[in-house]
Amino acid sequence: MDKKRIAGEKAAEFVEDGMIVGLGTGSTAYWAVRRIGERVRDGLRVQGVPTSERTRELALELGIPVVSLDDFPQLDLTIDGADEIDDNFHLIKGGGGALFREKVVALASRRLVIVADDGKWVGKLGAFRLPVEVVPFGWRRTVRAVEATGCRAELRIEGTNPYETDNGNWILDCDFGTIADPAGLHHSLKRITGVVETGLFVGMADTVVLGTEAGVRILSRPTPITDAESC
Numbered sequence: 001m002d003k004k005r006i007a008g009e010k011a012a013e014f015v016e017d018g019m020i021v022g023l024g025t026g027s028t029a030y031w032a033v034r035r036i037g038e039r040v041r042d043g044l045r046v047q048g049v050p051t052s053e054r055t056r057e058l059a060l061e062l063g064i065p066v067v068s069l070d071d072f073p074q075l076d077l078t079i080d081g082a083d084e085i086d087d088n089f090h091l092i093k094g095g096g097g098a099l100f101r102e103k104v105v106a107l108a109s110r111r112l113v114i115v116a117d118d119g120k121w122v123g124k125l126g127a128f129r130l131p132v133e134v135v136p137f138g139w140r141r142t143v144r145a146v147e148a149t150g151c152r153a154e155l156r157i158e159g160t161n162p163y164e165t166d167n168g169n170w171i172l173d174c175d176f177g178t179i180a181d182p183a184g185l186h187h188s189l190k191r192i193t194g195v196v197e198t199g200l201f202v203g204m205a206d207t208v209v210l211g212t213e214a215g216v217r218i219l220s221r222p223t224p225i226t227d228a229e230s231c
């Protein structure tokens, strides 16, 4: 059984006629976007805001009408993947480098649905190195400042060059070990000039759709999220 596929396809059922939907990035969100495309072919009327250029191309191939966040700053729902999910629904994202646009789109959404295989469900975040998007100018100084918060940071490389995000920035993959205080760490990193965004999504996910060997598990946050809790 393809756990990513069953999770992605299940989450696509949350999409209703007339919605503006955030379209996530990665190999699990792919299945959600693909299923939304099938439903569009069957007559579903939705408009999608992609979280990456890759997803924009996929949506257009599938015939999903694509709109910009600036034209539709309030989305009904976003479906996206994650690299780790903890018991409080805090996330590490950005393994695919799309974290900045993913976070902006998620913050604009009334509901964030996370799709993943059950291997992503962890007690505490941190086994997966935290992606941090940084501005290329002065990046060595930024690395030192990031490492001073308590990690080993490595510049992500693609081929022989730094991996470049859709925003023209670079990614540091940061090994903090277990992350005891995701919100505190996020705020410490955001205070560093040169850091654009972190892959910590704190208090943002409303629903987690997990693919397991036994089928799909749908988990909901027990308490609603206020804007003040999200970062």
Ligand SMILES: O=C[C@H](O)[C@H](O)[C@H](O)COP(=O)(O)O
Residues within 6 Å of the ligand: 024, 025, 026, 027, 028, 029, 080, 081, 082, 083, 093, 094, 095, 096, 097, 098, 099, 102
């Ligand atoms: O930047 C990429 C995203 O945050 C992905 O949603 C995340 O890395 C999970 O990707 P996948 O579903 O391929 O494991």
